[in-house]
Amino acid sequence: MSTRTLIRGHLLDVPGNPFTDSVGLRSEPDGAILIDGDRIAARGAAPALLAAAPDAPVVDHRGSFILPGFIDTHVHFPQLPVIGSMGLPLLRWLAERTLPAEAALDTAESASKAADRFLRMLAKNGTTSALVFGSHIPIAQNAFFERAAASGMRIVSGLSLGDRELPDALIRTADECYRESESLIARWHGSGLLRYAVTPRFSVSCSEAVLDACGALTKRYPGVMVQTHINENRDEIALVRRQFPWARDYFDTYERAGLTGATAVFAHNLHPTSDELSRMAEAGVRVAHCPSSNNFLGSGSFPMARHRKSGIAFSVACDVGGGTGFSLLKEALAAYEMQMQRDDGVALTPTTLLYLITSAGAELLGMQDQTGDLSPGKQADLVVLRAPEGSSLQAVLAHHTQDAQQQLGAMITLAREESIRETWVAGRRIYPDAG
Numbered sequence: 001m002s003t004r005t006l007i008r009g010h011l012l013d014v015p016g017n018p019f020t021d022s023v024g025l026r027s028e029p030d031g032a033i034l035i036d037g038d039r040i041a042a043r044g045a046a047p048a049l050l051a052a053a054p055d056a057p058v059v060d061h062r063g064s065f066i067l068p069g070f071i072d073t074h075v076h077f078p079q080l081p082v083i084g085s086m087g088l089p090l091l092r093w094l095a096e097r098t099l100p101a102e103a104a105l106d107t108a109e110s111a112s113k114a115a116d117r118f119l120r121m122l123a124k125n126g127t128t129s130a131l132v133f134g135s136h137i138p139i140a141q142n143a144f145f146e147r148a149a150a151s152g153m154r155i156v157s158g159l160s161l162g163d164r165e166l167p168d169a170l171i172r173t174a175d176e177c178y179r180e181s182e183s184l185i186a187r188w189h190g191s192g193l194l195r196y197a198v199t200p201r202f203s204v205s206c207s208e209a210v211l212d213a214c215g216a217l218t219k220r221y222p223g224v225m226v227q228t229h230i231n232e233n234r235d236e237i238a239l240v241r242r243q244f245p246w247a248r249d250y251f252d253t254y255e256r257a258g259l260t261g262a263t264a265v266f267a268h269n270l271h272p273t274s275d276e277l278s279r280m281a282e283a284g285v286r287v288a289h290c291p292s293s294n295n296f297l298g299s300g301s302f303p304m305a306r307h308r309k310s311g312i313a314f315s316v317a318c319d320v321g322g323g324t325g326f327s328l329l330k331e332a333l334a335a336y337e338m339q340m341q342r343d344d345g346v347a348l349t350p351t352t353l354l355y356l357i358t359s360a361g362a363e364l365l366g367m368q369d370q371t372g373d374l375s376p377g378k379q380a381d382l383v384v385l386r387a388p389e390g391s392s393l394q395a396v397l398a399h400h401t402q403d404a405q406q407q408l409g410a411m412i413t414l415a416r417e418e419s420i421r422e423t424w425v426a427g428r429r430i431y432p433d434a435g
């Protein structure tokens with residue numbers, strides 16, 4: 001039996017890095033993708049593909065846009081209930097709202113339910129791959145991996161680690177951090193579409209011994225990623241300075257532990273020194289930029305031009321629950337607005353914004369050969385987007401039937417989860433559920 005399917009609609013993608021290469025927005029208004037198994041076998045104009053594969057069943061999405069699946073490089077699994085917790089800056093928001101909510105998720109059963117809800121919200125918002133900050137509690141994190149495996153999504157995640165500045169239920173010794181991470185790596189890293197990331201929460205909650213244990217894990221398991229936070233908030237940076245009096249700066253606390261290899265993704269980096277930026281570039285670490293979270297918590301503004309100038313790769317991420325929702329289209333709008341407000345703001349176009357929530361994320365996760373655009377040979381990870389009947393988006397799009405940049409700009413500005421009709425990963429529709 002053939003496993004081929006042809007999906008027809010308006011294709012939009014960015015095959016490469018528009019900041020550095022001469023690639024732009026690819027638009028195929030009456031386009032189609034031929035999916036064979038988990039891969040894209042061909043793409044092009046619909047009439048030609050229909051003629052070339054006359055037996056393939058057709059999923060007809062004419063009138064909809066087909067975009068690459070969105071790639072979220074920083075989001076917290078246990079923090080869905082915290083979205084919208086207003087009125088507090090980072091350290092108080094963590095202590096009073098977020099860490100207690102994370103500690104409450106302490107059984108396999110409650111974590112499984114929360115994981116299903118969380119993964120469904122990602123898919124419902126068009127996200128197909130994500131680097132996910134996990135729970136501090138091993139049974140909860142194991143439950144998350146179980147549900148992630150069942151979801152069919154491309155997930156990189158890890159047990160959050162820390163031995164101080166946390167509720168008692170979340171504290172682990174350095175030795176426990178090492179052993180519990182190791183057993184999750186053995187069980188889940190490389191299983192199906194899952195990978196592991198060693199996940200020290202941030203230097204505030206990690207003694208040198210915990211950071212060293214993380215460094216030892218990355219040495220022992222070189223295929224795993226690293227994820228953590230850096231330079232989010234000025235009080236946090238001052239606290240790290242007091243906790244690590246020997247360190248040159250925040251980045252040094254991770255450098256000394258050997259956590260700054262090319263598979264490391266650092267969230268935020270709003271207030272880096274010039275020296276930190278040049279060392280980050282030299283190490284090849286990447287940055288997850290989380291604009292709605294930065295705005296919501298009043299943490300600051302992302303110096304994108306300085307990152308560009310230093311040659312540090314970055315992508316846009318949602319950072320739920322500091323972030324204001326799971327939509328990467330909304331994050332792209334927030335990134336655009338943040339740069340518009342800065343004196344040194346980078347001029348972002350619809351094309352660069354789509355890149356920042358698709359191909360750029362694939363590069364951060366080392367998945368650029370598998371996902372990020374709709375080229376033949378890549379995995380069939382895609383989103384079908386259609387303006388709801390009677391919506392503002394539909395009204396705006398009616399004025400721009402020919403101009404793909406305008407159409408994409410309107411989607412980034414107005415399309416949210418109500419506009420996401422289908423989400424596919426590896427040639428399989430994961431949203432809405434088949435059953």
Ligand SMILES: [Zn+2]
Nearest residue numbers: 074229267319
């Ligand atoms: Zn975060």
